[in-house]
Amino acid sequence: MKYLKTLMASALAVAVSAPVALAEWQPRKPVEFIIMAGTGGGADQIARLLQGLIEQKGLSSRPFIPINKPGGSG
Secondary structure, three states, rough: OOOHHHHHHHHHHHHHHHHHHHHOOOOOOEEEEEEOOOOOEEEEHHHHHHHHHHHHHHOOOOOOEEEEOOOOOO
């Protein structure tokens, strides 16, 4: 009986929290790409390519800003 109560409580908790977890997330401010390499490197080029595609295709209502922070990779 205790197992059944625990199972029912777990199912209820999942059912109540599922709509919140499935809600669409939207950023409220510009999104920052943190690039762990210097300007002009491969990672920087890929991030800037992605930024251009996101803006060109209109995939986000907020701008994506690449920020280089070299030496932060470990």
